[in-house]
Amino acid sequence: MAALSEWQERLEETALAPIRRTGRRFWALVAFLLAVIGWGAYAYSVQLRDGLVVTGMRDRISWGLYISTFVFFIGISHAGTLISAILRVSQARWRTPVTRMAEFVTVVALVCGASYVIIDLGRPDRLLNVVIYGRWQSPIIWDVLAITTYLTGSITYLFVPMIPDLALFRDRLAGRTSRWRGWLYTVLAIGWNGNATQRRSLTSAIGVLMILIIPIAVSVHTVVSWIFAMTLRVPWNSALFGAFFVAGAIFSGIGILIIVMAVLRRAYHLEEYVTEKHFVYLGYLMATFAAIMIYANISELLTHGYKLSEGVEFHFRQLFLAEFAPLFWFYLLGGLVTPIVIALLPATRNVRGMVVAAVLVTLAMWIERYVIVVTGLRVPLMPYEPASYAPTWVEWSLLAAGLALFALLITVFTKVFPIIAVWEVAEDHEATVAPPGTVRPAALETPKLAGEVGP
Amino acid sequence: MTRMGFSIDLERCVGCQACVIACKTENGTPRNIHWMRVLEKEEGAFPDARRSFTPVRCNHCANPPCVAACPTGAFVQRADGVVVVNESVCVGTMACLTACPYYVPARYDGGDGYFGKKLTMYEEAKYSNFREGTAQKCHFCYPRLDEGRPPACVEACPADALNYGDLDDPESPINIELQRRRHFRPREELGTDPSTYYLVGKGGGPAVGVS
Numbered sequence: 135m136a137a138l139s140e141w142q143e144r145l146e147e148t149a150l151a152p153i154r155r156t157g158r159r160f161w162a163l164v165a166f167l168l169a170v171i172g173w174g175a176y177a178y179s180v181q182l183r184d185g186l187v188v189t190g191m192r193d194r195i196s197w198g199l200y201i202s203t204f205v206f207f208i209g210i211s212h213a214g215t216l217i218s219a220i221l222r223v224s225q226a227r228w229r230t231p232v233t234r235m236a237e238f239v240t241v242v243a244l245v246c247g248a249s250y251v252i253i254d255l256g257r258p259d260r261l262l263n264v265v266i267y268g269r270w271q272s273p274i275i276w277d278v279l280a281i282t283t284y285l286t287g288s289i290t291y292l293f294v295p296m297i298p299d300l301a302l303f304r305d306r307l308a309g310r311t312s313r314w315r316g317w318l319y320t321v322l323a324i325g326w327n328g329n330a331t332q333r334r335s336l337t338s339a340i341g342v343l344m345i346l347i348i349p350i351a352v353s354v355h356t357v358v359s360w361i362f363a364m365t366l367r368v369p370w371n372s373a374l375f376g377a378f379f380v381a382g383a384i385f386s387g388i389g390i391l392i393i394v395m396a397v398l399r400r401a402y403h404l405e406e407y408v409t410e411k412h413f414v415y416l417g418y419l420m421a422t423f424a425a426i427m428i429y430a431n432i433s434e435l436l437t438h439g440y441k442l443s444e445g446v447e448f449h450f451r452q453l454f455l456a457e458f459a460p461l462f463w464f465y466l467l468g469g470l471v472t473p474i475v476i477a478l479l480p481a482t483r484n485v486r487g488m489v490v491a492a493v494l495v496t497l498a499m500w501i502e503r504y505v506i507v508v509t510g511l512r513v514p515l516m517p518y519e520p521a522s523y524a525p526t527w528v529e530w531s532l533l534a535a536g537l538a539l540f541a542l543l544i545t546v547f548t549k550v551f552p553i554i555a556v557w558e559v560a561e562d563h564e565a566t567v568a569p570p571g572t573v574r575p576a577a578l579e580t581p582k583l584a585g586e587v588g589p
Numbered sequence: 590m591t592r593m594g595f596s597i598d599l600e601r602c603v604g605c606q607a608c609v610i611a612c613k614t615e616n617g618t619p620r621n622i623h624w625m626r627v628l629e630k631e632e633g634a635f636p637d638a639r640r641s642f643t644p645v646r647c648n649h650c651a652n653p654p655c656v657a658a659c660p661t662g663a664f665v666q667r668a669d670g671v672v673v674v675n676e677s678v679c680v681g682t683m684a685c686l687t688a689c690p691y692y693v694p695a696r697y698d699g700g701d702g703y704f705g706k707k708l709t710m711y712e713e714a715k716y717s718n719f720r721e722g723t724a725q726k727c728h729f730c731y732p733r734l735d736e737g738r739p740p741a742c743v744e745a746c747p748a749d750a751l752n753y754g755d756l757d758d759p760e761s762p763i764n765i766e767l768q769r770r771r772h773f774r775p776r777e778e779l780g781t782d783p784s785t786y787y788l789v790g791k792g793g794g795p796a797v798g799v800s
Contacts, residue, residue, distance in 0.1 A: 197683060255681045263680050268660060269660060516691060
């Protein structure tokens with residue numbers, strides 16, 4: 135058993151390392167991110183002073199980069215739900231070392247996404263009117279309800295499985311860290327001591343939460359699609375939109391998770407726990423969702439294009455040939471086809487290949503959201519000249535600030551909370567190490583996929 | 590019940606823009622904001638060329654998508670069917686701009702008046718009715734309707750091309766005119782049930798391709 139406890143010790147040390155040591159590069163990164171956020175704050179102050187006229191949004195194209203980025207962030211928030219809840223329900227054990235990161239991404243992405251709705255408001259000072267005068271007939275109110283529910287749910291779902299790890303931090307860091315940290319872990323660990331009753335409660339709480347969070351997550355992105363699909367705009371007129379948005383959300387969520395995993399793995403030396411296998415498995419999952427997205431696109435474009443009813447010809451021309459053609463073709467070929475090719479070819483089926491695929495997917499999915507929003511509003515419904523839209527420096531600055539805020543919140547989280555679900559990884563490890571005494575290498579027992587490249 | 594309707598006689602409209610000016614004068618809409626507009630188009634080629642004019646404004650739909658989409662209830666449909674905006678409640682989500690298939694609601698951004706940064710006394714008085722960052726649109730001159738007077742555009746039209754009245758009253762002049770004349774409504778097929786009727790001549794269809 136000595137080997138096992140040594141293994142456990144190493145795991146705990148890895149989890150504690152980010153909190154024990156903070157290098158100069160960390161502070162440099164934080165300073166850089168804060169600078170970008172500060173620039174965004176300046177841009178927003180200009181917008182607050184002069185109004186939405188400083189953006190490219192006008193009366194005919196009244197939603198633009200902000201709403202696209204909102205949809206994008208809400209989309210990537212599905213990383214946590216998918217990895218954590220769906221894989222937990224299906225008892226895929228390989229997920230355990232990356233669940234915590236996925237749940238971080240969910241909460242942080244939701245916070246970033248929700249802030250873009252406020253940035254997009256013409257009168258943010260009247261935000262409370264949404265609560266005071268809210269009407270259920272408006273899809274925007276459905277969104278407000280869905281996103282606040284999802285945020286509450288995912289914070290709970292992040293917190294509950296973290297309790298034993300917070301208790302570990304409380305015990306291991308007692309007296310060896312700043313007072314506020316000690317206080318924070320004591321409060322958040324809510325008296326966890328790992329006895330049988332507590333363990334039973336924890337297991338059943340997680341069981342309930344993982345089932346609950348799935349329908350909430352699915353409904354959130356469906357409702358996000360409905361703020362578009364419930365209007366009379368030609369390209370948005372689709373019953374497929376909800377499912378299409380959910381698939382796209384999970385797709386981009388996997389992409390961003392692979393990127394976050396790669397960054398944290400390198401920064402905090404997690405190679406023993408976050409292995410190539412995790413990247414490859416997630417890459418397979420991402421390729422599957424790329425296939426679903428291709429299917430959805432064909433289904434959507436063909437039903438519109440075959441009938442070519444009013445406005446569709448204009449829409450197809452702007453997508454495939456004219457103004458939006460470079461973006462749309464990049465999305466189709468670079469964002470949907472290439473990730474599948476990368477996952478299929480043995481030569482690129484490795485960490486580097488999957489990270490490249492994930493970057494392509496993330497970029498393509500932002501572009502997809504942008505194209506959906508802007509082209510949808512651009513198709514003329516009246517016999518007027520088509521309107522145009524180009525984001526201004528204010529909008530680009532706020533996009534950069536949002537991405538910086540996302541990175542900063544993840545960075546800060548990793549410095550405060552355990553980035554690896556220590557107790558779950560340990561539990562899985564114990565379950566796979568048999569018979570006692572004969573310790574196999576750290577790799578976790580998982581069903582092998584055909585063609586898998588071993589860790 | 591009352592349902593306020595509006596008719597626009599495309600045979601009579603001469604494109605003088607008097608309605609546009611009357612609306613501006615009455616409601617003091619700021620620069621770049623037009624509650625009444627006249628679209629112009631040239632058709633055919635010499636010697637068979639003609640210019641056609643299509644006045645457009647809010648259609649005060651019976652089934653208004655803007656009212657449905659508004660999250661705060663800033664868009665209200667009155668008992669007489671007139672759709673009005675309560676600018677003091679609007680939070681500026683621009684959901685109405687996205688919802689309206691006629692591009693009617695518009696965002697007010699503030700900014701200069703017609704004669705530069707310094708507003709005239711008239712502009713100062715009238716612009717105070719508008720709230721920056723909110724949506725606004727034609728309100729059928731409801732303060733005038735409530736006094737029994739016609740909307741400003743109707744009153745100003747020298748060609749008698751504009752008319753209004755109660756669509757639910759079979760005896761109303763607008764209904765009698767509609768029975769007599771060929772007419773169409775803008776983008777009726779969308780199901781918004783607009784209250785605007787365009788009257789056309791014997792062979793006439795939509796003038797600028799509205800519908």
